[in-house]
Amino acid sequence: MKRTWFHHCIVALLVALSGCGKGDHAEDAHQVAAGASAVAAPVPPVQPPESAASGGSCGKENGQEVRHEAADGLGTVAIAQLPKQAVATLRLIESGGPFPFEKDGVVFGNRERLLPPHRRGYYHEYTVPTPRARDRGARRIVCGGARRQIGDCYYSDDHYASFKRIAG
Numbered sequence: 001m002k003r004t005w006f007h008h009c010i011v012a013l014l015v016a017l018s019g020c021g022k023g024d025h026a027e028d029a030h031q032v033a034a035g036a037s038a039v040a041a042p043v044p045p046v047q048p049p050e051s052a053a054s055g056g057s058c059g060k061e062n063g064q065e066v067r068h069e070a071a072d073g074l075g076t077v078a079i080a081q082l083p084k085q086a087v088a089t090l091r092l093i094e095s096g097g098p099f100p101f102e103k104d105g106v107v108f109g110n111r112e113r114l115l116p117p118h119r120r121g122y123y124h125e126y127t128v129p130t131p132r133a134r135d136r137g138a139r140r141i142v143c144g145g146a147r148r149q150i151g152d153c154y155y156s157d158d159h160y161a162s163f164k165r166i167a168g
Contacts, residue, residue, distance in 0.1 A: 074114070077155055077164040086128045086155055089141050090166070093126055096148050101127045101136055108142045114163050115154060118144060128155075141166070 079087060092099055099105060108123035115123065123144045130137030138159040144152035154163040 074154065075162075075164040076167045078167050082155060082166070083128065083139070085130070086139065086141060089126050089128045090150050090153065093141070093143060093150055093153075094148055099126065100129065103127070103136070105147070112160050114160070115142065115144070128157075 079090065082090075097105070104126045105124050107121050108125040109120065110117070110123055123142050124147065126141045126143070127136045128139035128141055130139055138157060140156045140160065142154045142156065142163070143150060150166070150168065153166040155166055156163050
């Protein structure tokens with residue numbers, strides 16, 4: 001009984017890690033999962049949603065939540081879904097300021113390499129104020145291209161650990 005439960009957990013973990021929109025990796029995970037479940041009770045392979053296999057946008061399919069991804073592999077967030085402080089920061093970027101923090105508008109180096117690669121100086125970072133925070137907080141908007149343009153902007157609520165493309 002414990003062995004069967006363990007194998008089901010491994011299969012579920014492999015399926016979860018195979019991800020949405022990752023192409024061939026999902027198929028590899030299902031093959032590994034099939035081999036692991038052969039020891040215990042057979043488990044039917046989980047088929048990824050059609051749009052996930054093709055690398056397209058994902059959503060809620062077959063009752064399962066799947067993440068939305070842009071062509072560059074980053075998730076997307078609509079302006080309407082951003083916190084009101086982030087929307088206000090976008091408006092400040094469009095108008096050219098003034099910005100509440102001295103470091104707003106400085107060059108963002110993309111050292112994490114999570115954003116699409118561009119020459120140094122392409123990206124600039126801006127602070128999204130966090131209510132009740134004593135410092136700048138962890139929320140940022142990073143925009144690429146000419147200043148005052150918000151067509152290539154990304155939102156991070158975890159101090160650059162992850163980004164979502166802002167869809168206008």
